[in-house]
Amino acid sequence: MTSEDFIKALVELDEERALELTKERVEKGEDPLTILEDMRKAADEIGKKFEDGEYFVSDLILTGEIFNEIMEILKPLIKEKKVKKKGKVVAGTVEGDIHDIGKNIVIALLEAEGFEVIDIGVDQPPEAFIEAIKKYKPEVVSLSGLLTEAIESMKNTIDAIREAGLRDKVKVIVGGGRTNEEVKEYTGADEWADDAATGVRKIKKLIGAD
């Protein structure tokens, strides 16, 4: 019953109710992974509503916030459990750009789904991405940016990853309001997404966890 209520509160973006239920479930000693699984279900449904034109940008922003708040409660509990992660993603906003709202929503949703995400921040040069790839060995690297200028930075970053001999070790997705199929081809990425819901779906696909 709580599980259904919880998913419903999340999908309806009822922040107060969702947090209340999270605390209730944690206090009852429920397995945080079960809660996480419910979040995944909710995230799927929200993503679908977005793609169906029922939810919009503001709803995704709010989703990101609610998920972040719940994750703050769950993270310490999950850590104790040392669960095996479903996959690893390095995410960052490329050099010359500082927009990170979309990136943060993607991270919140991926974490809720049990992926490990290393957020390297905004305005990051190619070297920072390369360093993170070497250190964390992720399956997917996610490059974000909203400015048109960011497209050039995405290309430079992917070129640099290739020159460092790491391109065949990772899948790369470019994300942001100005990305499209053409940008994907131009930058040499494997995928693209112009909204957070699609981003999450495509990253899961790239990891093969779909």
Next chain:
Amino acid sequence: MTVKLTFEPMGKKIETSSNFILEIARDANITIRSDCGGKGLCGKCKIIIINGEVSEVNEIEREHLTLNEIRDGYRLACQVKATNGEITVFIPPESRIETRKVAESILETEAELNPSIRKVYLKLEKPTLKDTKPDFERLKSSLGEIETSLNILKRIPKFLRDANWDITAILSYNKLIGVEKGDTTDRSYGIAIDIGSSKIICQLIDLVTGKRLAEDYSENPQVAYGEDIISRINYASKSDENLKRLQKMAIDTINKILDNLCKEAGIENDEIYEAIVVGNSVMHHLFFGIYPGYVGRSPFVPAIRDMVNCQAKELGVKINPEGYINSLPLIAGFIGADALADILVTRIHEKDGINMLIDIGTNTEIFIGNKNKILACSSPSGPAFEGAHIKHGMKAVKGAIEKIWFTKGVNYETIGKEKPKGICGSALIDLVAELYRNDIINKRGKFTEKSEEDHAFIVVSADETETKKNITVNEKDIDNLLVAKGAIKSAWTILMEKLGIEPSDISKVYVAGSFGRYIDVENAKLIGLLPDIPTDQIIFAGDIAVTGAAMALKSIQKRIESREILKLIDYIELSAEKDFNKIFAKSIQL
């Protein structure tokens, strides 16, 4: 391939080579609305092909046009190519750009008259064999320590003799920049220019009396290369030629306005010896022809902060070629000289109490502070309040619904009392406020009852509109507006948090810019666009940037003051704030 196009309803004919119709229109100075700058993103450049050979309807067009529209010959000007022969294009009302209103400023502040341009009447002694002092030194003996340019020096010998040594010297600070015959000290003029991203406003100022002689404005034609400044940065950054084109567009427009003003006031362009220019950092760079690329990318650094000073002939601005063009200083990032001019007029930097100054636009600038410290930020609120990304949204031009209220049904008023073509920003605010007040939408902007057809609320039905289509708003439109509002609310919330104050600590809110002038305060407060303080403490200042420029034109002190203001300002980069995303998410809701 040569094509012959006729653009209706203006009936303009153009013969050119095969190209996209938007491109052809731009080259011919026909403005077609194009919010995204011709990238096929906004779908606002709808035109109707009446007849002629054009390219096939493509995927992008299918995305933005309904099947009915395609059947009626609607196309997107940025996607359709004129291929061959004679073509007639009709630009429908919703795609026309018409000049918008200028908001008359209610804050007329008197600056002490002390311009940098001085005129001195001289009756010089003729040289004789006993007095062989050279011409320039002869001027110096009356004018004191001055300098001049080779250009002026070349003119002086003949001019002094032709004028029979009866002349007026024109000085900019201590530099001789001109000579006129006889006594013209009662005729001294300057021009104040505000280059906005959507319109350019000029005021002709009498520097003898300090009075404003005439004012005029025009749409900034650069909008053809993008509604927002980012699109224009992108275009200008591509090549020197593009940068020059945008620069020329601004200067040509200014020159046209100047001609009108001079005609109206009965003076010659050459009698104007100084111009003060203000504008945001990007408009400023484009006007001076400075590469704007680095302003547009992190860490958002302009080429210069201090006043730029150059001669009119360097830019081709049609005042006296030896006269000077000065800009006020820029603040930081996109926040430019126009914002500084706003501060000069509202004087928030002189007051004990804490005031807020807000200029709502595609980028919204916000200042909060007093004589000790002012925090500033720029919020990328986007063009939703200008009607972009809103299905039936439009700018505040003729035929736009500018006011909406619900009493016994939906009531509205349009600009120019014409048949409605769409809804502009001020009415969108009214509408969202009324929908929320009447429980038609919830605090997240969703309809409480899903019975509305296609999740849309009909504002005006087809039989009353100019376009013969229903004017509606749907949940997506409302969402876009709420996100734009959220960007603005989160910006002032963060500044207030940083200052450790609440909205109730604010003594006055000054709303600058033409947008602010027409919004309903109660509705703006209800949706959270403006802080909830008593209505009589919210002052709509209008287009005051040009007034600030005029103040600096009239008084050197104001220019010094503008440099002093810079020292008070702390620029806050919102996206670098830790809690930004959280506050933003909260600020979106009603």
